[in-house]
Amino acid sequence: MENIYLPHSAIVKEIISETADIKTFRLTFEDERLQKSFTYLAGQFVEFSVYGVGEAPFCLASSPTRPGQIECTIKKMGKVTQAIHDLEVGDQVGIRGPYGNGFPLKELRGKNLVLVGGGIGLAPLRSLIQNVLDKRDEYGDVLIIYGAKSTEELVYQKELEEWENSPRVKMVLTVDPGGEDQKWQGEIGFVPTILEKVNPSPDNRMLITCGPPIMIRYVLLGATGEMGYRPQQIITTLEMKMKCGLGKCGRCNIGRVYICKDGPVFTYQQLKDLGNEF
Amino acid sequence: MLEQLRKKAKELLKNKEVEVIIGYQKSNNNSFTTPCFIESEDGVDRLTWDEHCVYNLSLYLKEVKGKVGIVAKGCDVKSIVALMQENQIDRDRIKIIALECQAQVDQEGQILEKCRTCQVHIPGMYDELVRSKTSPSKIESKESDKEYSVLEELEAKSTPERWQFWQRQFEKCIRCYACRQVCPLCYCSECISEKTAPQWILPSPSLKGNTTWNIVRAFHLAGRCIDCGECERVCPVNIPLRRLNKKMEKEIQTMFNYVPGLDSKKKPPLVDFRVDDPQEFIR
Amino acid sequence: MKRLLKKEELNRLLLGLMKEYDVIAPIDEEGLILFRPVTKVEQVLWDYPNSLKPVKEFFLPPREVLFQFKRGKVQPANLSLKKRVIWGVRPCDARSLLLLDKVFLDSTQDVYYREKRKSTLLVGLSCNHPEKSCFCTSFASGPHHKEGMDLLIADLEEGIFLLESNSPEGEQLLKGRGKEVNKIDEKIRTKIKEKTERKIERKLKPSQFLERLTNGFDSSYWEKASRQCISCGICRYLCPTCHCFDIADEEGERVRFWDGCSFRNFTKMTSGENPRFGKRERFKQWYYHKFGYFKENHGVFLCVGCGRCLRNCPVKIDFSEVLQQLPAQAQTPAREG
Numbered sequence A: 001m002e003n004i005y006l007p008h009s010a011i012v013k014e015i016i017s018e019t020a021d022i023k024t025f026r027l028t029f030e031d032e033r034l035q036k037s038f039t040y041l042a043g044q045f046v047e048f049s050v051y052g053v054g055e056a057p058f059c060l061a062s063s064p065t066r067p068g069q070i071e072c073t074i075k076k077m078g079k080v081t082q083a084i085h086d087l088e089v090g091d092q093v094g095i096r097g098p099y100g101n102g103f104p105l106k107e108l109r110g111k112n113l114v115l116v117g118g119g120i121g122l123a124p125l126r127s128l129i130q131n132v133l134d135k136r137d138e139y140g141d142v143l144i145i146y147g148a149k150s151t152e153e154l155v156y157q158k159e160l161e162e163w164e165n166s167p168r169v170k171m172v173l174t175v176d177p178g179g180e181d182q183k184w185q186g187e188i189g190f191v192p193t194i195l196e197k198v199n200p201s202p203d204n205r206m207l208i209t210c211g212p213p214i215m216i217r218y219v220l221l222g223a224t225g226e227m228g229y230r231p232q233q234i235i236t237t238l239e240m241k242m243k244c245g246l247g248k249c250g251r252c253n254i255g256r257v258y259i260c261k262d263g264p265v266f267t268y269q270q271l272k273d274l275g276n277e278f
Numbered sequence B: 001m002l003e004q005l006r007k008k009a010k011e012l013l014k015n016k017e018v019e020v021i022i023g024y025q026k027s028n029n030n031s032f033t034t035p036c037f038i039e040s041e042d043g044v045d046r047l048t049w050d051e052h053c054v055y056n057l058s059l060y061l062k063e064v065k066g067k068v069g070i071v072a073k074g075c076d077v078k079s080i081v082a083l084m085q086e087n088q089i090d091r092d093r094i095k096i097i098a099l100e101c102q103a104q105v106d107q108e109g110q111i112l113e114k115c116r117t118c119q120v121h122i123p124g125m126y127d128e129l130v131r132s133k134t135s136p137s138k139i140e141s142k143e144s145d146k147e148y149s150v151l152e153e154l155e156a157k158s159t160p161e162r163w164q165f166w167q168r169q170f171e172k173c174i175r176c177y178a179c180r181q182v183c184p185l186c187y188c189s190e191c192i193s194e195k196t197a198p199q200w201i202l203p204s205p206s207l208k209g210n211t212t213w214n215i216v217r218a219f220h221l222a223g224r225c226i227d228c229g230e231c232e233r234v235c236p237v238n239i240p241l242r243r244l245n246k247k248m249e250k251e252i253q254t255m256f257n258y259v260p261g262l263d264s265k266k267k268p269p270l271v272d273f274r275v276d277d278p279q280e281f282i283r
Numbered sequence C: 001m002k003r004l005l006k007k008e009e010l011n012r013l014l015l016g017l018m019k020e021y022d023v024i025a026p027i028d029e030e031g032l033i034l035f036r037p038v039t040k041v042e043q044v045l046w047d048y049p050n051s052l053k054p055v056k057e058f059f060l061p062p063r064e065v066l067f068q069f070k071r072g073k074v075q076p077a078n079l080s081l082k083k084r085v086i087w088g089v090r091p092c093d094a095r096s097l098l099l100l101d102k103v104f105l106d107s108t109q110d111v112y113y114r115e116k117r118k119s120t121l122l123v124g125l126s127c128n129h130p131e132k133s134c135f136c137t138s139f140a141s142g143p144h145h146k147e148g149m150d151l152l153i154a155d156l157e158e159g160i161f162l163l164e165s166n167s168p169e170g171e172q173l174l175k176g177r178g179k180e181v182n183k184i185d186e187k188i189r190t191k192i193k194e195k196t197e198r199k200i201e202r203k204l205k206p207s208q209f210l211e212r213l214t215n216g217f218d219s220s221y222w223e224k225a226s227r228q229c230i231s232c233g234i235c236r237y238l239c240p241t242c243h244c245f246d247i248a249d250e251e252g253e254r255v256r257f258w259d260g261c262s263f264r265n266f267t268k269m270t271s272g273e274n275p276r277f278g279k280r281e282r283f284k285q286w287y288y289h290k291f292g293y294f295k296e297n298h299g300v301f302l303c304v305g306c307g308r309c310l311r312n313c314p315v316k317i318d319f320s321e322v323l324q325q326l327p328a329q330a331q332t333p334a335r336e337g
C-alpha cells in the first residue's frame, strides 16, 4: 500500500509573478503516468514540499478540466513559502494530495453563481471559474466580485479580462479605499460592502466566498442578512493550520470534523452546526 | 498561620482591595495542594498553607487582570521582584500576602533542594506578612548545605565528562515545555523554540534539538532565574535543570556581584549597559 | 488457551522470547519506569506501577524519520522491523492501541504505524495493585482485561501465573508450557480480579459526559476550570491515546514528532490567526476531543483510564473532577477574550 507521507516528485515549469509577494507556480509531475492519472476537484489542495525546508498546504488554483499540469498561487508568508518563492524553473519539488473535499459541483450545476474573493482567496475560486467556463452550458449566470487591498495586489490580472469577456459572466473588481491608482476604473470599497451594493438576488443562486477570515465573516453576515441568502446557499473554504492533510495529526480539528479531510469547503449551514470556534 | 492567612485574604477581598486572590488549596483527595483562584469572601476557607505549597504562583500574575492578591513564599517574592525589574507587572495592582516558610517538601516528603540553602525564609517584600510561630527553621543545616554545593560534583568533572553528563540528561527531554510554561520568567509572547524563520532550535526531540533548547533556555535565564526550582520540579523525566540555572547564577554572582530577585530597583546585569563597560562588543 | 505457569517457567518463556524477538519490557531507568529494549530477564520489573511513558512510543515514536533526501532523491525510511514483543504491557495501554488503530489504520493507512503494529506481539500483565489514580474500569477496560493483547499473564500470587492467549500467535507461545488450568485456579483468578476491581476507587460515569459537553461548549465554567493549567505538553504526551503530531524538515530528514493541543503554536497560522489562541480554548480541546468528538466519530471515548494525565500534571489538575463538575445545564456564555 501507498505511503501517505511520501510526496511525488514534480518540476517547476513556469513561474508567474502576480504581485510583489504572490507568485503562481506551474508544475508537472516527473512520472508521466502520474501526470495522466492525477485527478482532482476544484477546491481541493495539495501539500507542497521544498525538500530540506518543509511542506505547506496550498489550493490547486488550476482546473481539472485543463489537465497536464497543476498550478498553485502562493503568497510569501514564512519559511516554506519563502523557499517556494526562491524556486526557479526546472527545480524539483514534492507534491502529495489531492486532499480535502472540493467544491460540491453537483449542487452548483444549473445554478447561477456569485463568487466572492479577496486577495489570494481568488486562487481556489479560479479553479472553479476555469471549471465553469470550460463547461459553460452546465451552469447559469456567473457574477465574480473580487477585491484586494490595492490595484497592485490583484492577482491573475490578465485572466481577469478573459473572464470578463466570457459569455454570461459579470465581473466586479474593487480595491480597499486608498488602494486605487489614477487609472482605476473599478469599485472602491471593501468586498462585503461591494457585494451588498451589487446585491445579487438569491434566486436559484449559490454564493461561494474565499478570502481573509474577516472578509468571509462580513460576507456571511451580509449575505444572510438583508440580501436574503439561506446558510445552505453559501459555500466557503476554511483556513486552518495543517500538517498531514489526512485527518491524523489532529491540528485542524474543529468540532467533530477535520478541516483537511472533511473540508476545507463547507456550507455556512455546516459551519453553524460545528459550534462557535470560528 | 492558616487562620491569619485567611483573615488577611478575607479583608483584602472585603475591602475590595483585590478582586481575586491566587493561593493554595488542598488537591482533590487531600494528598497535596493545587493552585486556586478565590474571588469571594466565602471562598477564602479553601485557602490552605502547609509544606506542600510548592507552586510559584507568580506565574499567574500576568494572566490575571485587575487588582490581585497573591500568596507568596520568599522564593516566589523574588520572582515578583524580577518581574517588576523587567516591567512585566505593575506593583500597584498586586497585594502580596507573604508567608514565612521553613521548607517545602515533594510528594515523597523529601525537603526540596532549594529549601536547604534558602536565604529568604522571611520574604523580602510584601504587603502583609504572616509569621510562623514555630521558627526557627526545622532544617538541620549540614556542611553540604552551602549555597552552591549542588554544583560541586559537576564542577569536579572534566569538560568532556560534564558534556557527557548533560548529553545523557538532554537525551531524555521530551520537549513538553513544562519547564518553560511553569517558569514565571519565561514570559516571551513567542518563544524562540516556536520560531520557524529562522528556526534556531530544531523542533523535534532529537539530542541536538534538545541540547540547543535546554542551553538556550538556561542562557536566557542567566542573571534572571531566581531559583524557585519549579522547572526541575515539573520536568517529567527528571532532568536536573536547577543545576544549569544555579551554575549561571553562580557565574553571574562572581562576575557582577549580583543576585537576581532581591532588589526591584536594580537592573539585571545582562540587560544593563554602561559606557565604561570593559568589553568591546557592547560599545 | 489457558495455562498455568510457575515463575521459573514464565522466566523461561521470556528468555525464549529474547532469543527470537526484540523484547521490550518495563525497567527502572534512573528512577523512571519505562519500557525499554531488554536482553536480560533480571532487568525486567514484575510488580510495577505503570510506566511514565505509554507504549504508544513504540508505534508513534516521539520522533520518527519519515524519509530522507539525499542528492535530490527521496529515500523512504526502512519500514521493515525485526519481530518484537512488548512484555508486561498493562491492560489500559493494550487497549489504547486499539483506539490508535482507529486513527492510523483507517481508510488512509499510516504505513509507519501499521508496520510496527504488524511486527509486534503484546504480552500483557494484569494489575493486582492499581494506583489511586487508575480508573480503567470506567472506560470499558479493567485490571484483568486481555483486549488488544496476544497473551495475558495474570498473577495468581505465590509464584503461580495464569496465562491466557487472545490470538493465534499468543496461543503458539503458550503451547506445551506449564499445566492445565482447573476450576480452582479459575476461581482464584476471578477472586483476585474482583478484589482488584474493588480497589479502584475512582469511578466515572462517562455516559454523562457527551451531553454535558454538548451543552457546555460556551459555558463560563471553562474559564474557571482552565485557570491553573500551565499549558504544558505533559498530559498530552504521556497519554497513551493522544496522537497528535507535527511534521518538519530537519537536516536532510523529514521527521514527525509529538505535538499537542495545549500549545499555542499547534493551531497558530503564519498570518497570526489562531482559532485556539486562549488557554481556555486549548484546555477545552483536550476534553472535547477525547470525550466528545472522538466518541461521536468512533463510538468510543479516547481514554483508557490509565490515570497518567492526573498523576503527572504539574499543577495537579484532576480531569475527572473537571468533567464531573461541568454543569449539566447550559450556562451563560463566557466573555470573549
Ligand SMILES: Cc1cc2nc3c(=O)[nH]c(=O)nc-3n(C[C@H](O)[C@H](O)[C@H](O)COP(=O)(O)OP(=O)(O)OC[C@H]3O[C@@H](n4cnc5c(N)ncnc54)[C@H](O)[C@@H]3O)c2cc1C
Residues within 6 Å of the ligand: A045, A054, A055, A056, A057, A058, A059, A060, A072, A073, A074, A075, A076, A077, A078, A079, A080, A081, A082, A120, A123, A124, A238, A239, A240, A241, A242, A243, A264, B196, B197, C268, C269, C270, C271
Ligand atoms: C487548505 C488550505 C489552502 C491554502 N491555500 C493557499 C494558497 O492557495 N495560497 C497561499 O498562498 N496560501 C494558502 N494557504 C495558506 C498557506 O498554507 C500558509 O500561508 C503556509 O502554510 C505558510 O507556510 P510557511 O512555511 O511559509 O510559514 P511558517 O510560519 O514557517 O509555517 C510553518 C508551517 O505551519 C503550517 N501553517 C502555517 N500557517 C498555515 C496556514 N495559514 N494554513 C495551513 N498551514 C499553515 C504549514 O505546515 C507551514 O509549513 C492555504 C492554507 C490551507 C489550510
Ligand code: SF4
Residues within 6 Å of the ligand: B172, B173, B174, B175, B176, B177, B178, B179, B180, B214, B231, B234, B235, B236, B237, B239, B241
Ligand atoms: S520539562 Fe523537562 S522534558 Fe519537558 S521540555 Fe523541559 S527539560 Fe524537556
Ligand code: SF4
Residues within 6 Å of the ligand: C235, C238, C239, C240, C241, C242, C290, C302, C303, C304, C305, C306, C307, C308, C309, C310
Ligand atoms: S486521558 Fe488520562 S487517563 Fe485517559 S488515557 Fe489519557 S492519560 Fe490515561
Ligand code: SF4
Residues within 6 Å of the ligand: A250, A253, C236, C241, C242, C243, C244, C259, C260, C261, C262, C285, C286, C287, C289, C290
Ligand atoms: S486531546 Fe489534543 S493532543 Fe490529544 S489527541 Fe486530542 S487533539 Fe490531540
Ligand code: SF4
Residues within 6 Å of the ligand: C228, C229, C230, C231, C232, C233, C234, C235, C236, C262, C312, C313, C314, C315, C316, C317
Ligand atoms: S499536564 Fe496539567 S498543566 Fe499541563 S497542560 Fe495538562 S492539565 Fe495543563
Ligand code: FES
Residues within 6 Å of the ligand: A241, A242, A243, A244, A245, A246, A247, A248, A249, A250, A251, A252, A253, A258, A259, A260, A261
Ligand atoms: S492537517 Fe493533520 S489532521 Fe488535518
